[in-house]
Amino acid sequence: xxxxxxxxxxxxxxxxxxxxxxxxxxxxxxxxxxxxxxxxxxxxxxxxxxxxxxxxxxxxxxxxxxxxxxxxxxxxxxxxxxxxxxxxxxxxxxxxxxxxxxxxxxxxxxxxxxxxxxxxxxxxxxxxxxxxxxxxxxxxxxxxxxxxxxxxxxxxxxxxxxxxxxxxxxxxxxxxxxxxxxxxxxxxxxxxxxxxxxxxxxxxxxxxxxxxxxxxxxxxxxxxxxxxxxxxxxxxxxxxxxxxxxxxxxxxxxxxxxxxxxxxxxxxxxxxxxxxxxxxxxxxxxxxxxxxxxxxxxxxxxxxxxxxxxxxxxxxxxxxxxxxxxxxxxxxxxxxxxxxxxxxxxxxxxxxxxxxxxxxxxxxxxxxxxxxxxxxxxxxxxxxxxxxxxxxxxxxxxxxxxxxxxxxxxxxxxxxxxxxxxxxxxxxxxxxxxxxxxxxxxxxxxxxxxxxxxxxxxxxxxxxxxxxxxxxxxxxxxxxxxxxxxxxxxxxxxxxxxxxxxxxxxxxxxxxx
Numbered sequence: 030x031x032x033x034x035x036x037x038x039x040x041x042x043x044x045x046x047x048x049x050x051x052x053x054x055x056x057x058x059x060x061x062x063x064x065x066x067x068x069x070x071x072x073x074x075x076x077x078x079x080x081x082x083x084x085x086x087x088x089x090x091x092x093x094x095x096x097x098x099x100x101x102x103x104x105x106x107x108x109x110x111x112x113x114x115x116x117x118x119x120x121x122x123x124x125x126x127x128x129x130x131x132x133x134x135x136x137x138x139x140x141x142x143x144x145x146x147x148x149x150x151x152x153x154x155x156x157x158x159x160x161x162x163x164x165x166x167x168x169x170x171x172x173x174x175x176x177x178x179x180x181x182x183x184x185x186x187x188x189x190x191x192x193x194x195x196x197x198x199x200x201x202x203x204x205x206x207x208x209x210x211x212x213x214x215x216x217x218x219x220x221x222x223x224x225x226x227x228x229x230x231x232x233x234x235x236x237x238x239x240x241x242x243x244x245x246x247x248x249x250x251x252x253x254x255x256x257x258x259x260x261x262x263x264x265x266x267x268x269x270x271x272x273x274x275x276x277x278x279x280x281x282x283x284x285x286x287x288x289x290x291x292x293x294x295x296x297x298x299x300x301x302x303x304x305x306x307x308x309x310x311x312x313x314x315x316x317x318x319x320x321x322x323x324x325x326x327x328x329x330x331x332x333x334x335x336x337x338x339x340x341x342x343x344x345x346x347x348x349x350x351x352x353x354x355x356x357x358x359x360x361x362x363x364x365x366x367x368x369x370x371x372x373x374x375x376x377x378x379x380x381x382x383x384x385x386x387x388x389x390x391x392x393x394x395x396x397x398x399x400x401x402x403x404x405x406x407x408x409x410x411x412x413x414x415x416x417x418x419x420x421x422x423x424x425x426x427x428x429x430x431x432x433x434x435x436x437x438x439x440x441x442x443x444x445x446x447x448x449x450x451x452x453x454x455x456x457x458x459x460x461x462x463x464x465x466x467x468x469x470x471x472x473x474x475x476x477x478x479x480x481x482x483x484x485x486x487x488x489x490x491x492x493x494x495x496x497x498x499x500x501x502x503x504x505x506x507x508x509x510x511x512x513x514x515x516x517x518x519x520x521x522x523x524x525x526x527x528x529x530x531x532x533x534x535x536x537x538x539x540x541x542x
Contacts, residue, residue: 091115093170131188153353171190175187183408196235216249218246243261252320264287322369326363330360332357350390365377375419379433409437413433432473432475455535
């Protein structure tokens with residue numbers, strides 16, 4: 030995948046360069062005097078894998094359109110805070126990793142092998158680690174509450190978050206957005222540069238390019254040394270090519286690349302209760318943003334994704350056949366101060382590589398007595414993860430505690446749903462999904478190292494031979510390496526599962542009386 034993505038990125042880079050140099054024209058429009066018009070517009074949703082008016086979809090769903098995103102000044106998903114029973118946050122110990130909660134269901138963990146019960150689907154493709162989408166140049170954000178497994182598939186028992194980015198339109202348009210904020214913060218400032226441009230090249234070919242650059246000096250003030258903390262430099266590029274070879278076929282290709290370089294998590298340590306033991310004298314208000322950590326940490330990650338979508342209209346049932354291919358790769362290297370204090374108690378470096386690929390083909394058709402959706406999908410995941418625990422106060426002097434492993438998963442599914450009108454006002458909605466999943470793991474556990482250490486035969490705990498543990502800034506410096514070998518694998522296994530997800534519902538359409 031790496032070589033292919035590199036070549037593809039070059040193609041999109043050239044395309045985007047032509048957008049900037051050949052078509053740079055920023056369309057400045059007068060602001061609508063009534064912002065409320067954006068909040069009461071007709072809303073189109075794809076919650077059932079077809080475009081429908083949200084008012085007629087029998088699902089608990091909230092859709093935020095591109096106009097609403099601009100009116101509400103939403104920068105990313107985490108700023109959507111007004112949806113009932115929904116919390117869209119990042120996990121506290123890792124940037125970009127979703128920690129979404131819907132109706133109390135979530136996973137609240139940065140452990141890469143633990144999959145969230147809330148699915149994040151970006152442009153029709155399931156996304157795991159490494160992407161909390163920025164709100165710039167997004168067409169819509171749809172939040173589906175409740176089980177969505179029949180249509181959306183795995184990891185959607187709590188719900189699903191659907192993000193659809195913009196496609197090039199029928200007319201050329203460009204927009205440039207600049208922002209500079211952070212005034213009044215205890216730390217530094219943050220600047221944004223966002224640019225999008227696109228439109229038709231020929232009658233059959235359209236392109237669009239998007240660049241997002243954020244330079245954040247860190248909102249927090251680290252009381253340990255007076256430095257700013259939470260700094261992050263992030264650059265994102267997205268290129269879209271839409272080709273319509275005929276009136277009945279549409280080919281849409283999207284490539285997104287994002288790179289981030291910043292501080293580690295802004296961790297805190299507080300008293301468990303008023304008057305209780307303090308964290309090395311740090312007994313401040315739990316509602317404050319104060320922090321004092323000796324390890325600022327770091328995060329370096331890269332993510333690349335490719336989505337290819339082909340749609341073909343067919344005469345059978347006046348239907349639409351859709352094929353979607355998705356391929357994404359996320360790599361990250363980080364270290365965090367887990368104890369959240371000014372003392373060196375517990376620091377945790379880790380390294381991850383997560384690859385996802387998927388294929389889905391489906392048919393939507395409308396017949397005299399029912400509407401039909403049927404499809405087949407394949408999802409594959411390859412995960413490599415290395416984590417370290419550096420605890421100089423609890424492990425022998427100069428020790429490091431290593432673990433991690435490899436995970437490979439493949440799932441296949443067939444799904445079908447039908448809407449059957451029983452009368453002019455009553456519609457029966459039935460469906461079923463059959464899923465088969467295989468997983469294999471090879472793990473070097475952290476606990477095995479501690480158990481063997483007491484017996485004088487260390488497994489995954491290795492002596493640093495006099496090196497200062499604080500000098501370790503990356504798993505690349507570890508004595509055993511999950512990525513290159515050396516760690517003892519004490520758990521190797523594989524297993525298979527199958528599940529059936531049925532759905533049945535009735536929709537009653539009230540008359541106008």
